[in-house]
Structure formats: structure tokens, C-alpha cells
Amino acid sequence: MGYTIHELHEQLVKKEISAVELTKKIMAHRDAVEGDIHAYLSTSDKAALETAARVDEKIAKGEEISDLAGIPGAIKDNMCIKGETCTAASKMLEHWVSPYDATVIEKLKKEDFISLGKTNMDEFAMGSSTERSAFGPSRNPWNTDYVPGGSSGGSAAAVAATEAIWSLGSDTGGSIRQPASFNGIVGLKPTYGLVSRYGLLAFASSLDQIGPLTKDVTDAAIVLNAIAGHDERDSTSIPQEKKDYRKALIRDVKGMRIGVPKEFFGKGIKPETKEAIDKALAFYEKEGAEIVDVSIPHINSGVSVYYIIAPAEASSNLARYDGVSYGFRAEGKDIIDMYIKTRSQGFGEEVKRRIMLGNYVLSAGYYDAYYLKALKVRTLLKQEFDEAFKKCDVIAAPSASGTSFKFGAFSDPLSLYMEDICTVPVNLIGAPSISIPVGFKDDLPLGMQLIGRTLGEETILQAAYTFEQAHPEFTRTAPKGEIKEIGKLLRLKNAGNR
Numbered sequence: 055m056g057y058t059i060h061e062l063h064e065q066l067v068k069k070e071i072s073a074v075e076l077t078k079k080i081m082a083h084r085d086a087v088e089g090d091i092h093a094y095l096s097t098s099d100k101a102a103l104e105t106a107a108r109v110d111e112k113i114a115k116g117e118e119i120s121d122l123a124g125i126p127g128a129i130k131d132n133m134c135i136k137g138e139t140c141t142a143a144s145k146m147l148e149h150w151v152s153p154y155d156a157t158v159i160e161k162l163k164k165e166d167f168i169s170l171g172k173t174n175m176d177e178f179a180m181g182s183s184t185e186r187s188a189f190g191p192s193r194n195p196w197n198t199d200y201v202p203g204g205s206s207g208g209s210a211a212a213v214a215a216t217e218a219i220w221s222l223g224s225d226t227g228g229s230i231r232q233p234a235s236f237n238g239i240v241g242l243k244p245t246y247g248l249v250s251r252y253g254l255l256a257f258a259s260s261l262d263q264i265g266p267l268t269k270d271v272t273d274a275a276i277v278l279n280a281i282a283g284h285d286e287r288d289s290t291s292i293p294q295e296k297k298d299y300r301k302a303l304i305r306d307v308k309g310m311r312i313g314v315p316k317e318f319f320g321k322g323i324k325p326e327t328k329e330a331i332d333k334a335l336a337f338y339e340k341e342g343a344e345i346v347d348v349s350i351p352h353i354n355s356g357v358s359v360y361y362i363i364a365p366a367e368a369s370s371n372l373a374r375y376d377g378v379s380y381g382f383r384a385e386g387k388d389i390i391d392m393y394i395k396t397r398s399q400g401f402g403e404e405v406k407r408r409i410m411l412g413n414y415v416l417s418a419g420y421y422d423a424y425y426l427k428a429l430k431v432r433t434l435l436k437q438e439f440d441e442a443f444k445k446c447d448v449i450a451a452p453s454a455s456g457t458s459f460k461f462g463a464f465s466d467p468l469s470l471y472m473e474d475i476c477t478v479p480v481n482l483i484g485a486p487s488i489s490i491p492v493g494f495k496d497d498l499p500l501g502m503q504l505i506g507r508t509l510g511e512e513t514i515l516q517a518a519y520t521f522e523q524a525h526p527e528f529t530r531t532a533p534k535g536e537i538k539e540i541g542k543l544l545r546l547k548n549a550g551n552r
């Protein structure tokens with residue numbers, strides 16, 4: 055594979071390359087493939103090179119640098135970086151410049167992180183393919199006829215195409231895990247409350263969570279180390295001590311109980327997905343894990359519950375985009391006319407559909423029938439997962455029904471919603487989940503989720519790491535991610551794909 059944070063860090067501290075050299079090389083590669091991939095909505099090369107020079111100075115002076123220092127990354131365009139545009143891939147915020155840093159950015163700045171730019175996404179993170187971006191979709195580096203998934207499709211494609219070594223995404227109903235799966239990389243959705251949401255443009259506040267997209271599991275632990283932690287500016291942030299997630303990178307699953315809920319492997323799941331996960335489970339068993347059958351009967355209600363709760367919260371969160379406080383404004387004959395025109399023209403079709411859905415389920419006549427009912431089923435789902443976790447330590451599930459799909463494959467919005475069946479239950483219960491590559495079908499990657507208990511990041515990282523270390527063939531680099539003539543270090547590291 056090559057090009058990981060941990061490998062590049064080694065080379066930086068050994069002075070085999072400089073951060074400036076590395077940054078310039080990834081930028082040049084980005085510029086060479088970006089015409090095909092469109093992972094980025096904006097770039098920040100000047101700031102990136104300034105930080106890289108600072109890191110090189112520290113190395114020259116013999117100062118210690120953090121694991122992430124000087125390694126080029128990318129940030130989904132719904133997280134605020136002071137002085138940079140933050141568009142959420144919406145016309146509504148096309149020219150909006152953030153006046154402050156999100157907490158994750160503040161934390162990353164302390165680590166001398168480098169961002170090559172802000173990545174493309176479905177508008178306001180609503181979608182599963184980046185086809186809902188107001189600025190055109192991103193494409194899958196494995197095959198550009200296929201979508202990169204979504205909504206963090208740009209973040210995933212950037213990493214798979216080595217236009218960044220790592221990135222941040224946000225996951226409200228699968229938007230880190232599904233694109234990770236479609237791009238053959240690792241995506242981690244942390245426990246709700248582990249990573250601060252301050253400075254993340256809100257979609258559905260009880261579900262949103264920021265997490266890393268990386269080339270491998272070690273890198274996921276490194277990025278999580280940098281961004282996790284209590285933040286008093288986010289009232290749902292969990293007060294807890296800082297952990298070193300790298301300590302969980304142990305190649306051992308002896309005695310670990312891996313639960314397999316049959317409901318996750320229903321009709322819609324493709325045979326190749328089942329086959330790849332079965333093989334992974336056989337591997338775990340051989341390594342000494344115990345595979346246990348568990349049941350979560352309400353899995354199939356997950357999509358219905360999610361598509362009531364998420365739009366309800368979105369309708370409230372997006373009320374602020376009214377042409378007064380932020381971004382786009384369409385002129386009208388009076389203030390009401392201005393509101394109507396601004397929101398009609400500023401939002402795309404999917405965002406408007408969700409706002410209408412949300413207002414409908416929250417309206418006086420329907421609140422009990424839909425919203426309240428959905429909250430009750432959400433509680434049931436949580437109880438069922440809690441029961442399952444009495445019998446197991448980790449739950450294995452598909453990350454998506456199959457590999458990526460072609461552009462335009464889902465013209466009906468409802469059928470695209472159904473595709474979220476594997477991921478949304480995890481957000482509804484707030485659990486952590488990691489998607490790792492487990493196979494290929496027709497040269498497109500397949501992913502598996504390992505879901506943990508609340509704050510069970512270490513267990514899922516350990517299970518993921520154990521599988522990954524034994525299966526380097528699944529973490530190979532996408533064709534568009536291969537970097538030729540990139541200097542000594544990358545040429546060496548890429549020889550033979552590891």
C-alpha cells in the first residue's frame with residue numbers, strides 16, 4: 055500500500071524526506087488526478103506549505119513532532135477552518151468564510167497538521183454518492199464510472215487516490231463508513247460524543263459525528279488520538295480521559311466474541327458481500343475468536359426511523375439559512391419573499407425534500423404518529439443492541455449492500471435511502487463502528503463494519519487491526535492513487551504494493 059501516516063512519519067523523523075517535499079509531491083499528484091476525481095472543493099496550498107516548513111524546522115532542531123505533523127490531509131467541507139470557505143457543498147454557503155476553527159481543527163493545529171483543502175460531499179451531508187453536491191460529484195478512484203459513496207465521498211476519494219494521506223469525514227447515517235467501503239480504505243465513526251461537533255455544520259445533531267478516513271487501521275488510531283476528547287463547547291461531548299488508541303493495535307482476537315446478527319444479512323445484501331464477510335469471520339474463528347449468533351429484530355426499521363429523525367433535526371438546524379445571517383441571499387420584494395426566494399434557490403432538491411419531510415413529521419398533527427414513534431423505536435433498537443452486546447464484544451455487519459454503483463443508478467430517492475440499511479442503526483444507538491476493506495468484486499472494493507459498545511473503540515480497532523495485518527491484499531492502492539516518480543521514499547514504499 056504505502057503512503058500511510060505512520061510510514062511517512064518514520065521517514066520524516068529519519069530525515070529521509072522533508073515535510074515540504076512530501077507536501078509538494080502530494081499536491082502535484084492531486085493536481086494531476088483531480089480532473090478525473092474532483093475530490094476537492096477548495097485548496098489551501100499556501101498554508102499547507104507554511105506548516106510543512108515549520109515542521110521541517112522542528113525536525114532540523116531535533117524537536118519531537120507529533121504523529122500527524124507534516125502529513126498532508128484533507129477536511130470535509132462541513133467543518134470550519136478559520137479564514138477558509140466552508141460550503142457544505144451548497145450554493146447557500148458558496149462564498150461563506152468561516153470566522154473560527156472547529157474544535158477538531160483547533161486540536162489538529164496543535165499537532166502541526168497539514169490540510170491540502172476542503173473536500174466535496176453531498177449537500178449538507180445528505181446523500182450517499184456525492185451526486186447531491188451543488189458543485190458536481192466526485193468520482194471513484196477505482197473506476198471513475200462509479201460513485202465514491204457519500205456523503206463524505208470527496209474525503210474518501212481523496213485518500214484512495216492519494217490526493218491526501220488521510221482525511222476527516224462526518225457520519226450521520228453512514229457517511230464515513232460507506233464511502234470508506236466503496237473506496238477500499240478504513241473509515242471510523244467514533245462513539246457519539248467522543249469527538250466534538252463544535253464547528254461542524256449541523257445536519258442531525260443527535261446523530262452527527264466526525265471521524266477519520268485513512269489508508270489503514272493504524273492511521274485511523276493516530277487521527278482519532280488527535281481529534282478525540284472532551285469539549286465544553288459541545289454539550290453532548292463525553293467527559294473522559296484522553297486515551298492512546300494506538301495501544302489497541304494488537305494482533306490478537308483470542309477469546310473475543312464476534313456477534314453476527316442475521317438481520318444484517320437480509321435479502322438486499324449481495325452474495326459477494328456475504329461471502330467476503332463469511333471469509334473474514336472464518337479467519338477470526340481460526341485466530342481464536344468465538345463467532346456468536348445474535349439478533350437485532352428492529353434492524354429493518356432503522357431506515358424508517360432514521361429518515362424521520364434525521365430530517366426532523368435537519369429542518370430545525372437548517373432554519374438558520376434564511377438569507378440574513380449567512381451566505382446566499384436572493385432579493386425579494388419584502389422580507390418573506392426574500393426568505394422564500396433565498397431558500398428556494400439556495401438549497402438543492404434533496405435538502406428541500408428533507409426540510410419538508412422534517413417539518414411534516416414535527417407538525418402538530420403528525421408529531422405523535424411519526425416523530426414520537428420513531429423515538430420509541432430508536433430506544434427499542436438501543437435495547438436490542440445492548441442485549442446483543444451481553445453475548446458479544448463486537449458486531450460484524452456489511453458496510454454497504456455491495457460495491458459502489460454507477461452514477462445515476464438510483465434515480466428514485468427512496469431506493470437510495472434503502473441503501474443506508476447497514477449503517478444508520480449504528481448512528482441511532484450512538485455506537486462506534488469501523489469499516490475495513492474485506493475483498494473485491496470486479497475490481498471494486500467491499501467493506502465490513504465492526505461495531506463496538508459505547509466507547510468500545512479499542513476493541514473494534516484491535517479486531518480491525520488483526521484482520522488487516524493478515525490481509526494486505528485488501529488494502530492495496532487504487533489505480534488513481536499510485537504515485538509515480540515521487541521521490542525516493544514513496545517509490546520505495548510503493549514497490550510491490552507493500
Ligand code: GLN
Binds near residue numbers: 179181204205
Ligand atoms: N446517506 C445518509 C443520508 O443521506 C447518511 C448521510 C450521512 O451520514 N451524513 O442521510
